[in-house]
Amino acid sequence: MMNAGLSAYASRPGDPVRVSPRFDRLGFGDPDVSFRLGIMGGTFDPIHVGHLACAEQVADRFGLDGVVFMPTGDPWMKHGSPVTAAEFRYEMVRLAIEGNARFDASRIEIDRPGRTYTVDTLRELRAHFPENVELFFVSGADALFRILEWRHADELGRLAHLVGVTRPGFEVTDSRRRYMRTHAGIFRVSEVEVTALSISSTDLRRMVSEGRSVRYLVPREVFDFIRDRGLYRTVSQ
Numbered sequence: 001m002m003n004a005g006l007s008a009y010a011s012r013p014g015d016p017v018r019v020s021p022r023f024d025r026l027g028f029g030d031p032d033v034s035f036r037l038g039i040m041g042g043t044f045d046p047i048h049v050g051h052l053a054c055a056e057q058v059a060d061r062f063g064l065d066g067v068v069f070m071p072t073g074d075p076w077m078k079h080g081s082p083v084t085a086a087e088f089r090y091e092m093v094r095l096a097i098e099g100n101a102r103f104d105a106s107r108i109e110i111d112r113p114g115r116t117y118t119v120d121t122l123r124e125l126r127a128h129f130p131e132n133v134e135l136f137f138v139s140g141a142d143a144l145f146r147i148l149e150w151r152h153a154d155e156l157g158r159l160a161h162l163v164g165v166t167r168p169g170f171e172v173t174d175s176r177r178r179y180m181r182t183h184a185g186i187f188r189v190s191e192v193e194v195t196a197l198s199i200s201s202t203d204l205r206r207m208v209s210e211g212r213s214v215r216y217l218v219p220r221e222v223f224d225f226i227r228d229r230g231l232y233r234t235v236s237q
Helices: 049-062 086-097 118-128 153-159 174-182 201-209 220-229
Strands: 035-042 066-071 103-105 133-140 161-166 189-193
Touching: 035 049, 035 118, 049 066, 049 086, 049 133, 049 161, 049 189, 066 086, 086 103, 086 220, 118 133, 118 153, 133 153
Parallel strands: 035 066, 035 133, 066 103, 133 161, 161 189
Antiparallel strands: none
16 A cells, blocks of 8 residues: 655665665664565666656556666676666666656666676665565566576565566467466566557667657656767667
């Protein structure tokens, strides 16, 4: 159930921020109250309205008290592929979520040295938050169906409830369903279809490189940031 007064869980002036400014103290001081925190990982290169709609719909579906967007630092699944500088991607996320009181941005993954692995992030979050805060890790369903390829995959289901978001037309085949049933004892996975996820960051980068407008596909602040810094002008993939 959504809890009122989320500002009560923000980090206090002078305190170091471990997770995110808005939700660092979620659950502290309220041991008899249960909280649900969504973690939305991704490259966000760039973040777009589909990501925001996804977070909003998942928050409503599962009664999340907040959603923390976590831009990856050095994503292992994209090793060898060009990725925009982490600081630019973080700033685009920060600009995109600024007006939503139940969204926040985290620097955990971009400040951590080395490659980014989900299990390291979830371990860090689980160690930080008290047990009355349940974690929901939100990712594309296509990625979650390959979850056994992830580092220390057997731990993920113990650390968080996994939410796989799909775009319209994404077919959950019988083989995929059998796969998830086979590993149901390890992974708690829920599926949510989000219409706006027909937008992809790959397509947006290509559009910008071709001189086409992405206005209204990304928040206005993100559109301005991309334009002012000349991002994606030479993207070919």
